[in-house]
Amino acid sequence: MVNEMSDGQNINTAGIKTPFYEDLFSDRAKNMKASVIRELLKLTQKPEIISFAGGLPNPKAFPVEPITEIVNDLLKNESNRVLQYGSTQGVPELREEISKRLKRKWNIDGDADNILITVGSQEGLELLGRLFLGFKSTLIMEAPTYLGALNAFHAYNPTIVSIPLDDDGLMVDRLEEYLTGAEKHGVMLKFVYVVPTFHNPAGVCMSEARRRKLMELSHEHDFLIVEDDPYGELRYTGDVLPTLKSMDREDRVIYLGTFSKTLVPGFRVAWTCAPKPIINKMEIAKQAIDLCTPPFTQHIAKEYLKRGYLDTHLEKIISLYGNKMRIMNKTMNEIMPKEYIHWTEPEGGMFLWATMNQGMNATEMFQDAISQNVAYVTGQSFFADGEGENCMRLNFSHAEDDKIVEGVHRLAGVVEDWGRKLDSSNEDQVKNEFIQGV
């Protein structure tokens, strides 16, 4: 079929031997590239580096004792069930417990049949891509947006329209402008993807007024809203905002939640709450992807909810992370050169988002940061269109308190260096212009 050689290799047009199977990859696979962010993250693994890069929960927030108790009980009393295959939709009692908690905590209506258990919210995003997206479909994402959602949706080749964020979340007036134009051009808008509460990477919350406006727009223009809410439970200060799903009277909101940030990430147990016809199709799609989420870890999560452990544990996490957030913010206020950089001041979640002056490039700066033993995630990773080069995401949940202080000091030094360099090159430019002007 191709220029075959006896050793299973081909010679390509450049005369280089390549394995024969390179020709067999789908176009989809040929375009797959390792993400820049993952390559950068590898650099941050060295022990001497203080990393604000990952999005990792703090192991101090892992409830090891209750998990040990639950696992021993399950293995003693229910081993036949918890070690066996389970249904694709997920363990019924877990879905029941989630449904009760959503009602009690977030005023979200939805019974166990409205819930599908997934391998992390990432799988929920993948399934939504599969259900709704294709070559001729459009979706709207915030700019910046969650990197994992970008990856999941990209696989289905849709058109991604980016609408910017500010301190009050998605700029809904910009969305409205877009929608008016798009309708005239026959755009097939599938859904708007938002992280309205403690945004990743931006740390901000969508204001209540904007939430209401977004719901109105979805009514007027008939699109779905995907509300990704991994951090909603992690509020350290300020007033609780209503979830979009709690405002939903017309089955327009698909709500994603997870245990990764409240219990542990290592179980990979998350859920999607959506109208039944959508859950049914997600279930069929999931059947082809992995048959079911591990029943063993689902049963642990179920017992954790059932025994009422989550609420007391959340208090502990909130105190731990809230303190880290305040330490980072306070240190930044004390030491960061504000003439070059500003940042969001979140009320919860795991991240804050720093924006440097135009012309300062966080990707170029990254090597310097690494050599100063401090790491962040470069802003460009979070934009569908390659913007955000002067931005960075800083995680405050994982590092030790004193390391946060030390790391912010190191980072401030790097930012200051690069800011001054830019100043002097701007001065040079002014001089050059002056000389040319003469």
Add this chain to the structure above:
Amino acid sequence: MVNEMSDGQNINTAGIKTPFYEDLFSDRAKNMKASVIRELLKLTQKPEIISFAGGLPNPKAFPVEPITEIVNDLLKNESNRVLQYGSTQGVPELREEISKRLKRKWNIDGDADNILITVGSQEGLELLGRLFLGFKSTLIMEAPTYLGALNAFHAYNPTIVSIPLDDDGLMVDRLEEYLTGAEKHGVMLKFVYVVPTFHNPAGVCMSEARRRKLMELSHEHDFLIVEDDPYGELRYTGDVLPTLKSMDREDRVIYLGTFSKTLVPGFRVAWTCAPKPIINKMEIAKQAIDLCTPPFTQHIAKEYLKRGYLDTHLEKIISLYGNKMRIMNKTMNEIMPKEYIHWTEPEGGMFLWATMNQGMNATEMFQDAISQNVAYVTGQSFFADGEGENCMRLNFSHAEDDKIVEGVHRLAGVVEDWGRKLDSSNEDQVKNEFIQGV
């Protein structure tokens, strides 16, 4: 965008109200239907039914004590790590252990970098679909073939060519005929998917001669081979056959293995062993699907291998299932009406495959079987092209020994009834022909 109504519903052409989002589904999603087999399986859940339908391991084969020991050790000594996010490729020491075992047990070369951990082998199949298949690609599957593979590959819209099986596995001469023709027509053959050892559903093994021939054909025609081997460890009698992967000198074989049948299914830990460039792309694709397989269950599997528990445990499973297989086979030989039905006599695995006379329909017969409180899986589910209506898959690993005997008796009654019915309708037909002939 569509005929919008204030309550989030549309009126379709038949005048029926449908939720507005039905219009937003991708074509892919519009074509998704709940699988017939799953609907049938729901009927088999009643306690009075003796089910040969599922593909479930027997809970008696779950090593609960060693798992309890391991989990307590992990939570005591490594909780920070086993409860945290992990790498997409999988826990390095688990990949190391699998690599060592593959070498020792199956003479398969491949280091930890050649291995990707997946959420069940099902996810491996999904990833291979994503990497290789698209609208213009062709793959070859056995007829019958594994239902989960059909589901995974179907999602990518390839052309599926079915090549029949016999008691010696894939009929490789038929494959050769096909390949000769296909080459002339410019077919882009991506891979041949086989379950060469203790086939699901057919129970048979591909002979060693055919394995060698298949490897030669892959060399001559430059296609990949996907060797799905969930049951290879479960041999109860007969001589061990070499895996295709162990014969692979040219990186042509992608090997899928799993802990679902040897340890427990509830962990959802499986692996793919393949050339590094393929593993790298699978890893990128998996990143978008679920970030990582649960580290918690991966670490349990790792310790299980590391502590050398698997080999002794396999002896126990082999004795348990081997006995069940012999009981089913013996009872079938004693009681099944051989004028209407014959079946494969496997040497391992979890299934045997029964074929009834032409004209006897296992799907039509299913309701009768259920009313006699016995269940199987209908044959058609395992064919890409809707054949196999006179076939059924019988699982022998899950039911209690005495239930196997009782269930086979019940099934024999149903088969005999339907066989006689067919005989008499054939007689009627002959009479009618005779009368018409007069």
